[in-house]
Amino acid sequence: MATAEDKMREFLRRQIDPREFDAPAFQKDPFPLYKRLRDDHPVYHDRFHNRWVVSRYWDVDSVFQSSEAYTRGIYEEDGPYEFGSKHVFGPNILEYGVGDRHRWLRNIIAGQFVGQKLNDFLPVIDMIARELIARLGTGSDGKGGFELVTEFSTQFPIRVISNMLGLPREDEDRFVDWYQALIAGLGFGGEHLARGIAARNEMWEYLEPLIEKRRKEPGEDLLSRIIAAELDGKRMSMEEIKGFVALLLAAGGDTTDKAIANMWYHMLYTRPDQFAAVQKDPELWSNVFTEMMRYDPVVHMQQRRATQEIAMHDEVIPKGAIVLIYLGAGNRDERVFKDPDTFDIFRDDLHMGRENRSGRYKDGKPGHLGFGMGQHFCMGYAMARQEAVIACTHLSNALVNPRPKVEDHPGISSPSIDSGGFRSPQELWIEFDRKAEGW
Amino acid sequence: MARTLKLDLDCCVNAGECYYNHPRLFAMEDDGAPRLLLTSIETDDDLREAEEAIEVCPSGAISLE
Numbered sequence: 001m002a003t004a005e006d007k008m009r010e011f012l013r014r015q016i017d018p019r020e021f022d023a024p025a026f027q028k029d030p031f032p033l034y035k036r037l038r039d040d041h042p043v044y045h046d047r048f049h050n051r052w053v054v055s056r057y058w059d060v061d062s063v064f065q066s067s068e069a070y071t072r073g074i075y076e077e078d079g080p081y082e083f084g085s086k087h088v089f090g091p092n093i094l095e096y097g098v099g100d101r102h103r104w105l106r107n108i109i110a111g112q113f114v115g116q117k118l119n120d121f122l123p124v125i126d127m128i129a130r131e132l133i134a135r136l137g138t139g140s141d142g143k144g145g146f147e148l149v150t151e152f153s154t155q156f157p158i159r160v161i162s163n164m165l166g167l168p169r170e171d172e173d174r175f176v177d178w179y180q181a182l183i184a185g186l187g188f189g190g191e192h193l194a195r196g197i198a199a200r201n202e203m204w205e206y207l208e209p210l211i212e213k214r215r216k217e218p219g220e221d222l223l224s225r226i227i228a229a230e231l232d233g234k235r236m237s238m239e240e241i242k243g244f245v246a247l248l249l250a251a252g253g254d255t256t257d258k259a260i261a262n263m264w265y266h267m268l269y270t271r272p273d274q275f276a277a278v279q280k281d282p283e284l285w286s287n288v289f290t291e292m293m294r295y296d297p298v299v300h301m302q303q304r305r306a307t308q309e310i311a312m313h314d315e316v317i318p319k320g321a322i323v324l325i326y327l328g329a330g331n332r333d334e335r336v337f338k339d340p341d342t343f344d345i346f347r348d349d350l351h352m353g354r355e356n357r358s359g360r361y362k363d364g365k366p367g368h369l370g371f372g373m374g375q376h377f378c379m380g381y382a383m384a385r386q387e388a389v390i391a392c393t394h395l396s397n398a399l400v401n402p403r404p405k406v407e408d409h410p411g412i413s414s415p416s417i418d419s420g421g422f423r424s425p426q427e428l429w430i431e432f433d434r435k436a437e438g439w
Numbered sequence: 440m441a442r443t444l445k446l447d448l449d450c451c452v453n454a455g456e457c458y459y460n461h462p463r464l465f466a467m468e469d470d471g472a473p474r475l476l477l478t479s480i481e482t483d484d485d486l487r488e489a490e491e492a493i494e495v496c497p498s499g500a501i502s503l504e
Contacts, residue, residue, distance in 0.1 A: 067459075110495070356453055356454040356471075358453050358454065358458075360453050360471020362452070374455075
């Protein structure tokens with residue numbers, strides 16, 4: 001029979017030290033802690049950081065879906081805070097959080113990234129991928145090698161968005177620089193934040209005359225569409241337009257560039273056997289994207305604030321509490337996915353096609369949580385998928401026998417999962433025999 | 440004159456745009472399908488919301504007759 005001491009020992013064995021969230025080991029490999037959270041503390045009260053953590057698939061789903069019980073907004077919409085003054089992007093929908101204003105701004109832009117309007121921009125995506133591939137150097141013997149992150153993936157989405165917006169091509173490199181400063185300013189304070197805001201201001205100064213010009217002479221580009229977009233007879237203000245451009249460059253660029261690097265990492269290092277199948281049938285890159293978004297997505301965590309008391313499992317989350325949604329943990333929930341720690345592009349228990357906001361699919365299979373769901377579902381989901389799949393398909397078609405340059409790779413990591421640090425490999429060196437005919 | 444809001448569930452892909460954006464007109468079923476909360480569109484506000492829902496629906500499953 002278990003003695004009181006045994007019970008105490010068992011209780012202590014299951015405890016989580018909240019400082020584990022800050023440890024480098026967690027930033028490198030968060031999955032063991034995720035499993036302990038799911039198994040022993042499905043609702044974990046982190047008293048050290050003063051927050052609550054949910055980690056199981058269906059709990060993550062329920063927090064995302066319950067927009068009455070949780071809010072994304074950090075501030076009250078009608079409060080005394082001036083939106084955007086402390087944010088690297090300026091006033092933007094990430095900060096508005098909720099309400100009619102948020103819905104209005106979101107709908108103006110979300111419609112540009114789906115359906116026919118997205119299709120209009122596919123030639124741009126195709127063109128940028130081809131340009132970047134053409135730049136990859138080869139030796140006199142035709143052989144080549146390159147570092148994917150700096151030479152391809154971080155170059156790609158930012159140039160696509162810059163072109164979609166209709167910004168001058170000769171200034172593309174400046175946007176790449178501003179973009180990198182904005183991103184660094186997101187997750188960290190201090191010097192990074194100061195540089196991020198400086199880059200934002202520089203970029204805004206650059207953009208203002210361009211916006212004025214488009215107002216007078218609109219074109220077919222995305223910037224003109226944003227300026228002209230109306231809902232209920234209202235248009236966006238200059239500040240809102242500039243905030244939106246900053247948001248698009250950063251949010252649309254960073255996540256997609258890291259997605260591309262993650263997809264290649266998993267093909268080269270995690271599942272070289274499945275990479276062989278993908279090279280034979282490049283349409284499988286779509287599955288690679290989906291499984292990457294489940295197995296180890298770029299974004300692992302989203303944050304909400306409880307607007308009422310919430311009873312979940314045997315805990316009660318108090319009104320006003322900060323709730324961390326570890327979608328990266330929900331994606332590995334063994335209650336939902338078989339062998340959740342295996343990367344498998346052929347899994348039959350995951351919805352493999354395009355994502356949607358409800359997270360409910362007609363094939364009856366659960367989807368990955370990598371784009372979130374519900375009210376604040378990623379509005380660039382369709383475009384991110386298109387960009388990542390087109391870039392990876394072109395690259396694998398263009399390279400003959402692409403392979404890792406080094407056998408050992410330190411793997412995917414994040415500077416800080418907790419504070420907006422996105423997960424990706426720092427470097428990914430690839431070698432190939434030659435470029436295929438026509439590339 | 441009142442108009443009728445209609446949903447074609449065969450063509451619907453459960454994207455959820457209607458019920459997330461217009462919870463007064465649409466609700467989400469457990470399987471992700473939308474359900475109409477209002478079929479008879481009478482006021483200007485209803486009409487504006489219905490037209491917006493048609494605009495944001497990616498599958499063209501919503502119509503006004």
